[in-house]
Amino acid sequence: MAVVSVALDAPFHSGIGHLLSYRSAQPIAPGTLVRVPLGKREVLGVVWHDEIPQENNSELALREVLEVLDGVVPLSTSWRALMAFAARYYQRSLGEVAIMALPSALQDQSAAQWHKRLSKLSLDGGKRSARQSKSSARTKNAAQAKALSPPETIALAPMLSNAAQALPVLSKPQLTQQQQQALDAIVLEAHGVYLLHGVTGSGKTEVYLQLAERMIASDPQAQILFMVPEINLAPQWQAHIQTRFAPWLGEDCVAVMHSGLTPVQRLNEWLAVHQGRKRLVLGTRMAVLGSFAKLALVVVDEEHDPSYKQQEGARYNARDLAVWRGKQQSIPVVLGSATPSLESWYNSRAATAQTPAGSYQRLSMPARVGGGALARLRLVDMTAYPRDTVLAPSLLAAMHERITAGEQCMVLLNRRGYAPVLQCGACSWKSDCPHCSAHQVVHKADRSLRCHHCGWSTRVPHHCPRCGSVDLAPVGRGTEQLQEMLQEQLGTMVLDDGRIPQVVRIDADSTRHKGALQESLAQVHRGDVDIVVGTQMIAKGHDFRRIGLVAVVQPDGALYSSDFRAPERLFALLMQASGRAGRDAAYMQDSASSPELWLQTQEPQHALYAALARQDYPGFAALQLREREQAGMPPFSFQAILRADAKTQEGAQAFLRQVAHMAQTAGLPGHEWVTVYPPVPLTIQRVANAERAQILLESASRKALQAYLSALQPLLHQARAQAAKGLLRWLVDVDPMAI
Template sequence: MTNKKMRVVTCPLTPNQLHDAQLDLPKNAKAQAKLLAYFETTEEDFVPLKQLREELGVSGQAIQKLVDNGMLQFAEKKVNRDPYAGREFERTEPLALSKEQQAANDEILLAAKEGRPETFLLHGVTGSGKTEIYLQSIAEVLQKGKEAIVLVPEISLTPQMVERFKSRFGDAVAVLHSALSHGEKYDEWRKIERKEAQVVVGARSAIFAPFENLGLIIIDEEHEATYKQEDNPRYHARDVAIWRAKRHHCPVVLGSATPSLESYARATKNVYKLLELKARINQQEMPEVHIIDMREELRSENRTEFSRTLLEKIKERLERNEQTVLLLNKRGYASFVMCRDCGYVVECPNCDISLTYHQATRKMKCHYCGHEERVPEKCPSCESEHIRYFGTGTQKVEESLAKLIPEARVIRMDVDTTRQKGAHEKLLTRFQNGEADILLGTQMIAKGLDFPNITLVGVLNADTMLFLPDFRSAERTFQLLTQVSGRAGRHVLPGEVVVQSYSPEHYSIEYAKMHDYHGFYKHEMLMRHKGAYPPFYFLTLINVSHEEERKVIQTIQDMASFLRTKLGPDSIILGPVPSTISRIKNKYRYQCMIKYKKEPTLKNELKSLLEHYQKEQAKGLTISIDVEPYVLM
């Protein structure tokens, strides 16, 4: 990557020489006279060539003539590719902190002042003012001449976070996330290296920002799985943050309304220091949550994606000019295409997974290998013409809304509508400006949004993640429901939440209804203890894949047998078994999981296994080892 350069024009003449040069010009050289007059009045040393031509309406020929005569000169000037160039950020002043906020802020600043690499878990209910604590603690750290890193879990959260930090700290903020172009990333990185930025806001990889004098690291929504990288190097941003904090003698703040069980367990054992914010700002009430049993809706012949309660409440909001957020944890038009006569489901030829139908392209797509194909007119298995779309995607819900409430203005926010650069920010700005009544989206809208006019949140299907083969599925459901509920009634207007579910009696939904994190934590810890899962055990997942299934089975069985001879009696090896998605890109996948409390030699044993299979890996065998995995499928 290189610096971006721009062609500029400069004038080497003194004011007197410029005046004389204009008098010496022939009368018909009007463009040249215009150029010299411009340089006589401008205070700029360098004027971009493009700007000069556009502003004065002169040709390149006229500029070239003056350059040839030594009156003007061309030069190359380095340009910073600022992703937020041209945007005005209105300066904000620090807000008065509540007693709880002040106590938390004082603890963080004391650790920063004393140079203690302490890890704080800031557990605050949604809307309790965690961001203001971040801003004020960073302001103090900057006054001491130090720097700060702020991590956010998703690109969609970055625009609002960037706005808050730029409004408070101006140009001292650099931004790092994957939606920037390579050139913008390069220039933001150089801005940090040149010490022009003291605060970095960004996603996971921003933890590596080249600061030399770190005073504070903040990880917002610390429970999010996106902080763990799923391919090599498989680091967790939290672990890197704690390591950097020790090196720079500065505190780390992990903030969340729904901390991960591992983090909260560490806080109860005093490994982390717990800071709690139990009330919302201005003592605003938590939104009322209504759980709707969708089985009852089906019995009442309601086959739409919306319960009657949710539809009524959306219409009420429209009448009152208030806004609604609707969460659906999927993208695309329909989940899968199935024959109603024989039950045949159209699957990807390269992966053991059904294809997802996308209406915009009228094609079915595999979200693992990218394979695309048209929807068959007849069932490939029984030749029936009754081949239909099943499941619900964001596109389909948008269509249903248009039929049920045609007057509602809807903004859809999912992977398909946010592909273009800056799309997240444009869509959220439109919603903030009141250009839509309903924001319909996937997980990306569940967190971080803070709009005063949102008074209703609807979760269309709370069960999407509940029954995945993953020990964290209940925790993730609780977190998602709590986070999305927290988007409602954050300011003056009171909020309401409607959660639609086919299993409303599940404990994660019950606790989310009551906004009871501590109750959920106790219940889930019992489940984890029973199943020997984190935080009671550590996990390591070994995954082997190859185009020949026999080779995969043989390899992973040998690996599991070897490890059983090396591990202690308290450790557990589960498997080998086929992975949940047993084939991706024509490669068969098998896995085994190691559960252990203390295995000091495990790291070396795994290294020796990788070395042993080096030749096989060069021939196409893939072995991946994930310590503390976040995705088990």
């Protein structure tokens, strides 16, 4: 009788612990999936390691493993090491992180269902191989007339059925000098972390693809992970990768990993990657937790994006886990961005007399491919206009001129809906959410009031719920209202082709239905749309070729934020938005125009906008890093947040004060290096009827903070047991993205 330790999905606050012991009639290899009893349920688990049976036969009292989901290679030692590190660093239970990283469809798979699925995938794989063999034969016949010249001639024994066959030449553009230098620097080193700092349109994607090409050609089992921050960027990336590598690996060569897949789709893709049947993987943050047969390269595009940080459950940062995974497996990790995070920028610093060099290597690409110009900043001082002005007359005239010339415009307003709030003119009633300390947003399309925090929705009332007045009006503006206004103001125009200018809106509301985003993007690319209105969704990564003017409405809010990261996020958003203009240098030259970024602001003299006008990210980063060093903020310190949710704000803060007092009394390891701030409410204090409060923990030593947090866990369980019934939950957020 063998005894095994199994990782199960048990949240840390449950007190169950990291691993549970079970007995088995046969030894089970570590990394094997099993089904085991937990209370009255049967749950999925991962065998973590064998245990040594005790001489007193106490293991006979253990419950037994119910089923073994074998038939595939067990989860690797490196994958289990990643899970252990993520659980330890982000203060979660091992099983919670490990099961979270697996497809949800595995949760209810019996051994019989599992083996049936494997048999079906094996049968489908055989049919697919037969089709690809025919395709490869056609490719070979078409390519036989072409003599490949070194170094493009590559033996492809493991990739094609004919070991003597050479790879066909992939269709790809000629690299610029700066692209070639960046590519060679990564290939020569072959491992490490590289920060690819390239302006928008400098060709970072092509560097990624040609780096992947070299990796795949040199290693017959190599797998490449491309990470993007949001699902809406996946379709164009998938198209790029499939188009490039289909001649080598077949049409269906890209595995996709993101939350937009169905559970069955995600399971099939996970298996294809785990078994090594697919070598190109495209995903959002969850993809970094995938099980790879042989991971050889990780690319994190738009590495600065806060979407890489999980905000529910185990709050991991996918970019940081990619860096850790690269170091663990001695493979290169490429972090790409036009506006790198200040942490990555600092980690790629050059050595000075005062500080050693950072652990990353910085590679710069300061020019656009084709010699295209970067967008020129046009600041519009909105203090010169009435307060209710939405778009300045000069901006409207500039947009009119652009669309008349056949160009497209983009208008960014980072607020969806029709208006942020509905207000009564008689008694000042506002459309507050009954479950959150936030307003319900007006959505005109379906005449609803909707809370963007808890999802609560009601119909727009015909009269004030408080006083009965019909004097109800939306206050403020969202993308829905901006689209309506632009369509009205430009609807009197007739373009040369007889069309009336068309305005399309791209935000979380307009693209919530399946296929809606792809259709909207296709309209933009075809030229059927003259003006694109949207939230930050449209500012990231999209390769719009005909946009000549980008306008940003109401950006000043971040300048007054209490969050020290707000200027960094604003600068990144504005730089990314400006990068959507003028991406096709030849098109802009033919139209004899230059790209522009119009910014409507109440603070035209602000230093952030001055740096933006110069397209000077290094200067902006240097200023921000000096301020952060003086204030002792990250990356010069390390932070964690302890949050409590309770039925009352008093209950949440009382729990946090009790934990802080217990920690001070206990003298936890590293306490002399850790500052514990008093509990305060969150900015949005109440969400879904839960009152939220938090404590900030800060230290100049990451090691001291980690030791303190680890020792704090038993005290949290103890305080929870002593707390009143009003406490709902607590959580620890390590390296928070917002405070």
